[in-house]
Amino acid sequence: MTDSSTADTALRLDGATIGYGDVAIVRDAHLTVRRGEALAVLGANGSGKTTLSRGLLGLAAVLGGTVEVLGAPVGRLRERGRVGYVPQRHTVSGAMPATVREVVGVGRLPRLGLFGRPGPRDRAAVADAVDAVGLADRLEDPVASLSGGQQRRVLVARALAAEPELLVMDEPTAGVDAGSQEALAGVLARVSARGTTLVVVTHETGPLAAVLSRAVVVDSGRLTYDGPLAGAETLAGTGGHHHPGEDDGPLVPGYRLDQPRPAPDAVRVRNGSR
Amino acid sequence: MELLQYGFMQRALLASLMVGLAAPAVGVFLVQRRLSLLGDGLGHVALTGVAIGILTSTAPVGTALVAAVLGAVLIELVRARGRTSGDVALAVLFYGGIAGGVVLLSLAPRGQATNLDAYLFGAITTTTAGDVTAFAVITVVVLGVVWLLGSRLYAVSDDEEYARAVGLPVLPLNVVLAALVAATVVLSMRVVGLLLISALMILPSAVAQLVGRSFRQTLHLACAIGVVVSVTGTAASYYTGTPSGGTIVLLAIALFLLVTTAVTVRDATARRRHGRRVEVHAAHPHEHGEGCGHRAVPHGDHVDYDHDGHLHAPHHTGTGVHYDEHSERDGRPVPARTERS
Numbered sequence: 001m002t003d004s005s006t007a008d009t010a011l012r013l014d015g016a017t018i019g020y021g022d023v024a025i026v027r028d029a030h031l032t033v034r035r036g037e038a039l040a041v042l043g044a045n046g047s048g049k050t051t052l053s054r055g056l057l058g059l060a061a062v063l064g065g066t067v068e069v070l071g072a073p074v075g076r077l078r079e080r081g082r083v084g085y086v087p088q089r090h091t092v093s094g095a096m097p098a099t100v101r102e103v104v105g106v107g108r109l110p111r112l113g114l115f116g117r118p119g120p121r122d123r124a125a126v127a128d129a130v131d132a133v134g135l136a137d138r139l140e141d142p143v144a145s146l147s148g149g150q151q152r153r154v155l156v157a158r159a160l161a162a163e164p165e166l167l168v169m170d171e172p173t174a175g176v177d178a179g180s181q182e183a184l185a186g187v188l189a190r191v192s193a194r195g196t197t198l199v200v201v202t203h204e205t206g207p208l209a210a211v212l213s214r215a216v217v218v219d220s221g222r223l224t225y226d227g228p229l230a231g232a233e234t235l236a237g238t239g240g241h242h243h244p245g246e247d248d249g250p251l252v253p254g255y256r257l258d259q260p261r262p263a264p265d266a267v268r269v270r271n272g273s274r
Numbered sequence: 275m276e277l278l279q280y281g282f283m284q285r286a287l288l289a290s291l292m293v294g295l296a297a298p299a300v301g302v303f304l305v306q307r308r309l310s311l312l313g314d315g316l317g318h319v320a321l322t323g324v325a326i327g328i329l330t331s332t333a334p335v336g337t338a339l340v341a342a343v344l345g346a347v348l349i350e351l352v353r354a355r356g357r358t359s360g361d362v363a364l365a366v367l368f369y370g371g372i373a374g375g376v377v378l379l380s381l382a383p384r385g386q387a388t389n390l391d392a393y394l395f396g397a398i399t400t401t402t403a404g405d406v407t408a409f410a411v412i413t414v415v416v417l418g419v420v421w422l423l424g425s426r427l428y429a430v431s432d433d434e435e436y437a438r439a440v441g442l443p444v445l446p447l448n449v450v451l452a453a454l455v456a457a458t459v460v461l462s463m464r465v466v467g468l469l470l471i472s473a474l475m476i477l478p479s480a481v482a483q484l485v486g487r488s489f490r491q492t493l494h495l496a497c498a499i500g501v502v503v504s505v506t507g508t509a510a511s512y513y514t515g516t517p518s519g520g521t522i523v524l525l526a527i528a529l530f531l532l533v534t535t536a537v538t539v540r541d542a543t544a545r546r547r548h549g550r551r552v553e554v555h556a557a558h559p560h561e562h563g564e565g566c567g568h569r570a571v572p573h574g575d576h577v578d579y580d581h582d583g584h585l586h587a588p589h590h591t592g593t594g595v596h597y598d599e600h601s602e603r604d605g606r607p608v609p610a611r612t613e614r615s
Binding site for chain 1: 302305306308422423425426428429432433435436437438439440441442443479483486487488489490491492
């Protein structure tokens with residue numbers, strides 16, 4: 001019984017406190033995500049939602065409690081290659097030129113061990129991942145020649161090439177044009193249908209709302225909501241519970257970047273509880 | 275060839291060939307990682323090793339290698355600790371390295387310390403047969419490791435955070451890269467010199483980066499450029515009587531300026547052409563769309579329109595629709611600065 005429930009669980013946070021150095025940012029978080037679920041992590045800028053996701057990746061320290069990823073404590077997960085990651089970044093950064101194929105090929109490396117060289121299976125996975133994000137005809141192009149939205153899709157493809165069991169994305173739609181957002185929603189729907197667990201950190205679900213079924217809301221480092229995505233919408237809409245998201249506009253499907261909202265700093269100062 | 279008649283010249287050319295090949299092969303990763311000056315720092319550290327070698331009458335190539343590799347590992351460990359003092363710790367190590375080298379060399383028996391210049395800036399007459407053998411081993415090891423681990427080194431240099439998140443061994447790979455840099459620094463000490471080796475790691479990569487399309491192509495191009503400037507500079511220093519290291523680096527800088535200028539002119543020309551077309555199009559406003567009379571050409575994530583033989587790729591700007599020129603051959607948009615003015 002215990003075994004099967006563990007096998008079913010993609011993520012388990014039990015009283016987890018996550019932060020950097022000895023500064024706790026997310027406190028006492030409880031969350032269990034079953035395999036195949038598609039979870040939105042919502043919250044305003046500075047709420048701690050990104051830190052929460054970085055805790056799942058071993059990029060932020062677990063200062064207390066338990067964080068289990070794919071059945072193992074996050075620090076001891078052997079095959080990190082089972083986790084895919086799309087960082088919060090608008091472009092592919094490298095100073096040197098690289099083709100789409102080369103950047104996406106990095107996604108396969110964790111599966112190859114230290115000295116393994118990519119075989120036909122790996123090349124096929126790279127081509128499939130690039131195809132999935134709609135850039136098949138740009139495979140041999142330098143990433144620098146792609147638009148910002150396309151470069152984001154390259155980073156998504158890099159994560160997909162790993163054929164991850166858990167895919168963590170940080171603000172995948174921020175600064176991405178509407179067309180690319182729709183395309184991303186389509187990609188995530190297919191990935192989710194394959195059984196991959198999704199964790200999408202965002203403050204604007206946009207077209208992704210169609211894919212994400214469940215949501216947690218992070219507010220000042222605490223999980224203040226856990227339930228259906230639509231419920232997070234109600235929460236924000238009624239304003240019965242105070243959280244920084246109110247000032248950011250509703251944390252809801254269809255929320256768009258071009259709506260006016262206060263500068264993040266203003267939000268942070270008023271809610272700066274740390 | 276007159277210069278090939280001399281044994282010292284043959285050895286110097288061999289050494290320059292090897293360093294020309296190896297330095298850019300590790301340099302591209304340093305440029306990628308924005309750590310261009312690591313080679314410079316390790317050159318400082320290697321000087322202490324050279325001094326110890328001379329003082330103890332051991333081959334300085336060996337002691338320099340040990341000092342530089344130890345320094346490299348230390349630097350990576352300090353960086354991995356990530357405390358604010360890392361920057362200062364590096365400075366202490368680097369300047370400690372060169373100060374220690376100078377002081378120790380001054381203690382050496384009279385007459386020996388005078389070839390400090392040769393270690394710092396390269397001198398073609400100093401390469402011994404033993405050096406050539408040691409350099410050959412170092413070159414094979416450096417190129418072998420780059421061949422084996424190149425894609426991992428690329429991944430870690432490109433996006434360290436991603437590499438860590440997906441479980442690549444980030445610290446060991448960084449240590450390996452630093453050790454490769456250290457080995458290459460030592461390889462340089464006869465023809466390029468410890469103070470100038472960093473230039474031979476960085477400049478060929480900087481040139482290749484301007485014209486390369488893929489990382490692999492850039493790496494190969496950088497190595498080719500490294501070999502050309504290194505061998506040419508060494509040969510030139512025979513005729514001009516100038517230090518080989520300085521001659522090589524000046525050649526590399528000349529090449530860098532030349533290619534930068536050529537690329538700038540090419541881009542400016544493309545932009546001007548684009549600007550002219552924008553004016554032409556502004557004179558007859560027309561929005562492409564279904565049934566607009568121009569042949570639609572699906573192109574990746576958008577549709578181009580065949581407008582009198584050139585392809586228009588529409589995208590929306592603040593003021594309306596703007597068309598980039600997409601050539602049919604490589605499908606890359608021409609840089610379009612004019613639209614923003």
